Amino acid sequence: MVGSGVEVQSTMSINGSLSNGKSAEQLAVSDVESFDPATVVPEPLPPVVDSNGEEVVKPREIVLGKNVHTTCLEVTEPDADDESTGDKDAYMASVLARYRKTLLERTQHHLGYPYNLDFDYGALGQLQHFSINNLGDPFIESNYGVHSRQFEVGVLDWFARLWEIEKDDYWGYITNCGTEGNLHGILVGREVFPDGVLYASKESHYSVFKAARMYRMDCEKVGTLVTGEIDCTDFKTKLLLHKDKPAIINVNIGTTVKGAVDDLDLVIQTLVENGFSHDRFYIHCDGALFGLMMPFVKKAPKVSFKKPIGSVSVSGHKFVGCPMPCGIQITRLRHINALSRNVEYLASRDATIMGSRNGHAPIFLWYTLNRKGYKGFQKEVQKCLRNAHYLKDRLREAGISAMLNELSSTVVFERPRDEEFVRMWQLACEGNMAHIVVMPNVTVEKLDYFLNELAKGRAIWYKDGKEQPPCLAVDVGIENCSCAVHK
């Protein structure tokens, strides 16, 4: 009855005890409490074995049109007498305990994605027993009473203050992720300008181009500078190709790979100088990661509704540190009416993308905002920027190509040669680049540990000089490249 897709160290006997003599419950509790990362069984990946019986490391496959079932915890139907033996419960408890250990280990070795893994939401455990759903408009109560709208609106008001828009002038909601914020912001832009052309830098997140495909919008990809920010000279060229149509622009407040911040003021200036008055453009600001960091960076340009922007979105599970994906989307109230529909079944109005919405997320956000507040976030941002500089400097001292944008905590560096190393540290890679996003949970000790491991790896990968580290001049500029030619 044990699912074949998972590697289980202890085998199960008929009466629910395990072959190591412990009940599954004992195993669950004691194993987790005496957690030792060195003994953690990695993901339930079946080892790949060659014809001689040797284990081989196979690169992960991505095959379009084919699902690869390498990791699967099979669902097994309950036995007729399961209730009396408890076998199934014991099995599931052991799987969950092992999964928890894997999560602990994977959390310790995470550096590549912009998620703040440092939080304590113990106080919210009591709410797990409720199916909290905020379906419909956050500002209009529906007939479903198990909701958290009061928290949602509190959180939205906080963000409205941060981005300088009056309570009566904004509309927004807690989304399921940053992607949904982009889908919504661009949809609002399209509803305001049904024949508008979407402009986005080529380093924008893929969700922006997904939106263009979903809504069948004309879309112009704009070139970028080496830093990753939008190239406003190219923006002007592209704008002039469609002078007769309104413009919908995605402005990046931190690009995915390089953490580059598009120059919002220069984008607006380019629009105006080329004949696009304020009533002929709509700007959506994608602040998935940096939307909540930039307000706390000294000298950083402001994202503010006092400027002619239409919407801003941010992810809640990134810098804020919410343990489930979520996001915040704020737009101008006057724009939303075009999108809004009355829904009799809900006794509410709907202007969101999804139907049901996670009602737990606003409570987690509300809890964190209350605990940290403006000052707490400011401190965390400063720490992230300090640690990011430390990482970049240490990489450069070690002769490794690296770049850190001025307003960012994303350190771009040479892609490690070994895919297992990449996987071990969960590094996000693109071409010859990898990056580490320094979040509040990334300490100097963790960075030192990583740097030492990287140094050891490089000593092996490039030991006899046959292989050379990649050249990153095109990606990060000659001045940041330490390849054999440019060092």
Ligand SMILES: Cc1ncc(COP(=O)(O)O)c(C=O)c1O
């Ligand atoms: C710039 C940018 N926009 C949007 C997103 C999408 O955010 P989410 O993963 O919350 O959907 C990301 C994700 O990394 C991002 O980097």
